Amino acid sequence: METIISEETKRKKIDRGLWLRLLPYMKNFKKELTVVVICLAILGAMDVLMTYLTKHLIDAYITPKELEGLSRFIAAYAGIVLVIALVVYKFIQTAGVIEAGLSHDIRKAGFEKLQQLSMSYFDKNAAGWILARLTSDVTKLGEFISWGLVDMVWGMTMMLGIMAVMLAVNFKLALITLSVMPALVLVSWYFQSRIVALQRVVRKLNSRITGAINEGITGARTTKTLVVEEKVMNDFRVLSGNMRDQSIKSAFYSALYQPMVINIAAVGTVLAIQFGGREVMSGAITYGTLVLFINYSIQFFEPVREMARILSEMQSAQVSAERIFMLLDQKTEIEDSEAVKARYGTILSPKREAYEAMKGDIEFRSVYFSYKPEEPIFEGLTLEIEAGTSVALVGPTGSGKSSLVNLICRFYEPTAGEILLDGTPLKARSQSWLHNGIGYVLQTPHLFSGTISDNIRYGRLDATQEEIQKAAVLVGADTFISQLSDGYDTQVGEGGAMLSTGQKQLISFARAVIAEPSIFILDEATSAIDTEAEQLIQNALIKVLENRTSLIIAHRLSTIRACDRILVIEDGHIIEDGTHHSLMKLKGHYWKLYTNQFIEEKEQALLA
Structure with missing residues (x-):
């Protein structure tokens, strides 16, 4: 992550190409932009005209002490003031629409990109770092485009108008008055080059601070149980202190720049x-x-x-634009081919009518895989799983159990070899088709903000309330749901914070069940549930998993005795394969694991 963030501080100059890339987003606001440009042109012209009228007032009325026609002049002057007021009102109103609209469209494009990115992107980038792009960076960019750039248009219009009138009235005096412009350009170039570098550093530190705040919130329980509040606070103090120092430097150059411009103007x-x-x-x-x-x-x-201020803000806005486009330009590591998209649609626009029925035959053909090249997980893994088979995956942490199911879900791609589903390579079908046929229950379930019904319905969006309740009854979730004051309409809170881990797990089971998938994946899904609830789920799974392919990663070996196959995985290799009874007779690795766990459970039961 640090390497990626450091890319933000490399470029030093204003990037015209980067700003041109924003034009497609501005096309949706052609009418509003046209109105703003016209308003600014009128406003600039009126400002120039108002000053010229002062000259006319002095030469035509004050110097010759002439009163005839003065009333008409005052009326015209008042009319111009009224026009300026109306133009300013329309300009501010329309610029506000542009700001809100641009922020909406850019934020929407960024969130859409996140839906398409592979899991590896989220492995490498902290949540707070991503959040900063779609919140503060988008806000800063939207504000600058809607207000900063249009202010720049007003400034240019006014300056060109003033120069034209000055040159027309007295060419020599105009050149003398404007002779300070070269000095102004040099000063501007010097200060802006330093401000932009400091702003990039500030935005980089802001990303890290956002990430630290996010970790502080999500990891609050861990921080307290480990009693490391002081260390966490010290780390945050260093980050925020660095940002403060760099922000002060940036403010120093900005503050020094403004009076220098004023002096040159003087x-x-x-x-x-x-x-x-x-x-x-x-x-x-x-x-x-x-x-x-x-x-x-x-x-x-x-x-x-004013343009000096705008250019200063432009440096910060460009850094935000760079960061946003770094997200939008991120390549999706796992992407369907054009032929697959034409047939099955995309992740966000699937053609469900083209989806074939999924049986659940799975085959690994000499599969090689690693998250890092120097740390291989699988080296030539070959495995066949027949449709309708229940397969348990057993082994120590880091042996490759979760990696195996992640490859089946195509969250990651093999570095070599091939994975087939129903005799067809995964790459020949769309990711949406694959995920549509898989029910995945995680060890740590995630619930979305909304009601319990909403969360179960995520498994199948067209499910009726009756079907939702049926799924909840099947996995034993109805018992606690019915005891809640609002029942199925109970709000679960952000991430399911209003419910216990076990309750969230039961809801995630119901969510998977209601989808009626062809393949079930349970990743230590009963580890957070008490023994009584686990027994209910085990009974329900007998019905649910019938005639469905299932892969079960289990810590409690007693829960997988009824599986058709048990695979013992160690260092990415399948070292034992068979039923519970056949592996117990073998008295190998599985026998040792099961026996030791059985003894531990009995000891705990006796102590209890």
């Missing part, structure tokens, strides 16, 4: 006063013209100062 105003005053004294220009140049010199550098 030099331009001084030049206008000095040389313009001489021209007034010699009669070359009118007093109104001098006032016009003084006001324009101040007005001209006002958008320059």
Whole structure:
């Protein structure tokens, strides 16, 4: 993760290509953007006109002490003020729509990408790091595009208008007033190059802080039981302290940049006063013209100062854009071929009518697999599982049990060899078809925010309430659900926080059962359930798993005695294969595991 994050600090310049990539998202707001551009053009023109009217007021009415026509002038001036007010209202309203819409579309694209990414992406990237992209980064980018860029358009419109009028009124005085521009460009380049580098570091540290906060929340119980609050706090203090220091440096350069721009602008105003005053004294220009140049010199550098702020924000927004596109550009390691997509659809747009029925024959042909090249899990694994067979996977932690079922689910791809389902390679069918036929119950179940009914219905979205209750009764979940005040309408909370681990496990069982899958995978699924509830599930599984292929990773060996096959896996190799009785007669590895566990359970029962 640190390597990936460090990529964010490598680029130093404004990336035009990166900003051009945002154009497709802005196409959805052509009408709003057009309105904003027109409003800004009108606003810039009105600002230029207002100052020019001051010149006209001085030369036509004040200097000659003429009152005729002054009322018409005041009326016109008031009309322009009213137009400006209406334009500002429309501009702010429309820019708000653009900000909300762009943030929505970019965040939606990012979340859609997350649904398509392989499991390996989530293995490598912390949840907080991903969250920062779809929350703070999207917000910052949306704010800048809707407000920063449009402010830049207003500034450019106003500056060009002022330059055009100044050059038209007095070409020589205009050049003298604008002679400070090269110095302004050099100062801007110097400071912005440093601000952008610091902003990238700040955003990188922000990702790590978001990840630390996420871990602090999700791992609160572990932190307290290990009594490591002080260490966790110290680690967070270091991270937040680094971010504070880098933010202060960035603020220092930004703060120094603004007064330097103001000073340079003041030099331009001084030049206008000095040389313009001489021209007034010699009669070359009118007093109104001098006032016009003084006001324009101040007005001209006002958008320059504003653009200095915008450019500073642009550095931070570009870093956010880089981080967002790093997510959007992430390649999916496991992706269906174009031929498969044409036939079965995509993960987000499946063609369920094309799905073939799944029997459940599984075959591994010389499969090699590793999460890291230097740490192989399987080296030439060959295995056949007939449809309707219940297979238990037994072995020490890290032996390859979960890796085997993850490969069957195609959460990961073999580095070599082939896995077939019903005689067809997994790659020849879509991932959605495969997952549609698999019921997977995890050791640590995850529930979604919503009601108990909602969570069971995730197994089959068109399930009726009657079918939901039937599934709950089958796995023994109805007993505790019926005792809740709201029954099946009880809110489970985020991640199922309102329920016990055992209750969440029973709901996840019901969710898998209601889907009526062809393949069942139980990954130590009864480890968090008490003995009584486990017996209910065991009885239910006899009916549920009948004529279905099932793979059961079990810690309690007593729960797998009835399985058709028991595979003992060690270091990625199947060292024993048979029924409970045949393996007990063999008196090998399984016999030792079972005997030792049986003795331990009896001892615990006696002590209890």
